[in-house]
Amino acid sequence: MNQLSKPRRLIRRLLRVFSYGCIASAIAVAVYGVWLYERIETRFSGQRWQLPSKIYSDVTLLYPGLSINRRLLLDQLARLEYRAVKQKPERSGEMRAGETRIDLFLHALKTPDRERAAFPVVIHLDRDRIASIRRSDNGEALSLLEIEPEEIDLFFGPEREKRRLVSIDQVPPHLIQAVLTAEDNRYFSHHGIDFRGILRAAFANLRHGEIRQGGSTITQQLAKNYFLTPERTFTRKLRELMIALILELRYDKRTILEIYFNEIYLGQKGSISVNGVGEASWFYFGKPVEELSLPEAATIAALIRGPNAYSPYLNPERCERRRRHLLDKMYEETVIGKTEWQAAREAAVEPVGYEVFAKRAPYFVDFLSQQLTELYSPEALASLGLSIYTTLDAQLQQAAEAALTNGLERLEKDRPELTADGGSRLQGAVVVLQPRSGAVLAMVGGRDYGESQFNRVTQARRQAGSTFKPFVYLSGLDQLSPISVLPNTPATYTVDGKDWQPRNFSETHRRAYRLREALAQSINRSTVHLAMAVGVDQIVDTAAAFGFSTPLPPYPSLALGAVDVIPIELARAYGVFAAGGIQAEPLTIRDVLGGEGEPLERRDIQLKHVLPPAKAYLMTSLLESVIQEGTGKGVRSWGIRFPVAGKTGTTNNYRDAWFVGYTPDLLMLVWVGFDDGASIGASGAQAALPIWAELARAVPHRFAGLEFVAPPGIVRKSVCLRDTEGASIWPCQEIREEVFLEGKVPDDAGILPGAGALIQRLLKGLTGEKEKR
């Protein structure tokens, strides 16, 4: 009786196996469900997206009376996504530029220390000068106008996704309705899976014999995009369904919708994907999502099915058809009324246009990144959505890039040998600093970042040549004055057992030069005589105070700049002369804000005393002579009339060409050369100075034409400049007002009190004595 027949035993065994299988599967599904739940919880409870950190330029200030470079300003406004309109601008981000006025409806401004709503202004121009700035809504005259910082780079993660997060409350109802109509019109009725939708899609696809509709709900799409890879397999579909159910179980409908609106892929801007309606709204229509009209909202909703296939940029006609189709559907489903439908259907929808994302100021960004990585890891920069506000002047940067390119091309045109086949490419570098703040306003580390990322401003070590001479002259200022006489006689120095005879760049028959003249004309022999009289060790000590990180070899040739320097350090050193003896650390970062706009980091000007102000001024005065009557007088031929101090530099065999020039406002350094040290066959005055001058002319907004101000401790005195050849019996050849350090005003023979020993040593130079070292 208890013996079952064989078939029944088999059936019972099969049933048992099946039951165990079902239980095991249920347990597996439950465990997997718990695991998925945990995963969803982890992803959604923390930071939901990897938000790239953004780097911004500085704010641009405009004010009445300011001279501008109209092209640079308009280019900047275009990069800030101000779109040209024919009529008077009526919406934020619109601009109309004419001959005598620029009408601008400003974007809202939000910086670490400013918040301002959008408003319209008219900037009246008198040729290239701002005549007045007025609000065009209430006529108020503005004495200062701030143009928002420019986004110059983004720290992307591997996904290269760009999004602007929006809350569901910011999304206008017609965009929500359009998206639901397009993708999931029963969204508020189902629980993550819409069986009716699946059946309807299957029927429609069968009817047309092709895949015309998808049955995925918005929750499923979110599950697929956010958690899963794009392959089409049965197990992946099952996982998608489970995730959708868990999402619906865990979150309310509006939260899911908000995540969806921020997650969804909506197009491509070069190599960067545009994600979320917040970013798409700016990408396609140049405005925040709150301001989207119904036809614009329908365009964005229509994109979801195929962001590139229906892109208004790539396929405007298909985009138009799909938008109209969606509007028709919205009308059929009574989501919108007849009037709205008709108006939206007929409305022209024009995308604003875009610039393919390109690194701007890439060398500057690299330099900045080095400093940033001391504060944040690369992962944090690629995900935390920080806002990094910098010192960069976007207009100046553009002008510096153009001036360098033009200058190098001019040289290559004049000297075809510079482009010889097989040789490396002529290179150059430009850095612009504000001497008193250290703010780095522009940096071009090479002529083509795509070709070479080596930053010649911050990484190159190049011989300084004559740009080092000011540190030699500075060392002598305690015992000599601008009118002191320096010999120009040939001399031989023994250095490490070898003879060395310094020669002048161009020979003259003069036996001596006055100190001011010797520096202005960059006379090598006089400089070496001075160096030997002062002592090379003293020069090394003087220069070391300026913070050069490269070694300063204590040889006589140091006087002529036989020393490697890093260009930005040379610029910083000259900044001391410009800033009244104070050295400002190069500053690139101003503020770092967190993802929610909270302040995280702030950098202020950091100053260090290096020189007494009077000595710094005296050096500036000497370096002004370089421009007025010396090797830098080419600056004047470019039509630059404001006060400039500076120094040219050329190294042996024309390997390096330099020009460092400054005003009280700005210091700009230009270097030209080959990376491999080949000769460029041109001096600093020929190769680097024109780049400096072109740049100075291109940025009138940066030069106020101010005079250098003499500090306390400077004395002015009219002096009689007799022939330097020693013919003191002749009457004055020139009476000149000269500047002296207080207490160091020379007597009528030009000799300072207490300078006897140094003068004796210098006189040795007149006899051509051989010195050993």
Added chain:
Amino acid sequence: MVVRVPSGGKTLPPQPPPAETEVPRSQPPQLHASAELTRKGQTLLDQGRVDAAIREFERAVSLNPNNGQGYYHLARAWMVKGDFRQADSFHQLAEIHLQDEPGWASRLKAQKADIQKGLDR
């Protein structure tokens, strides 16, 4: 109105009214804009918003590097923050650019003395 110095609770004397930063109309426009930023900075400093004030003064001296009052107030702001070394550096620049300004000699002298006290502390 007094501005409190955090370290030691020292107070700074009331500052002259903003109108003093006016510059003649014949001068370069940068000077006017710089003077306006200096005024804004003074207002912020008087409100105790020292960091925001420093930003305004920094901008002011960026536009006009000869703006002695901008440096003077930067020095003042850094004293409020208790960084007397920074204050001294800016004060040095203020001395250069305010040497010929009538009425500033005594103020500069007093500020220099305050900075020195801070440095000696």
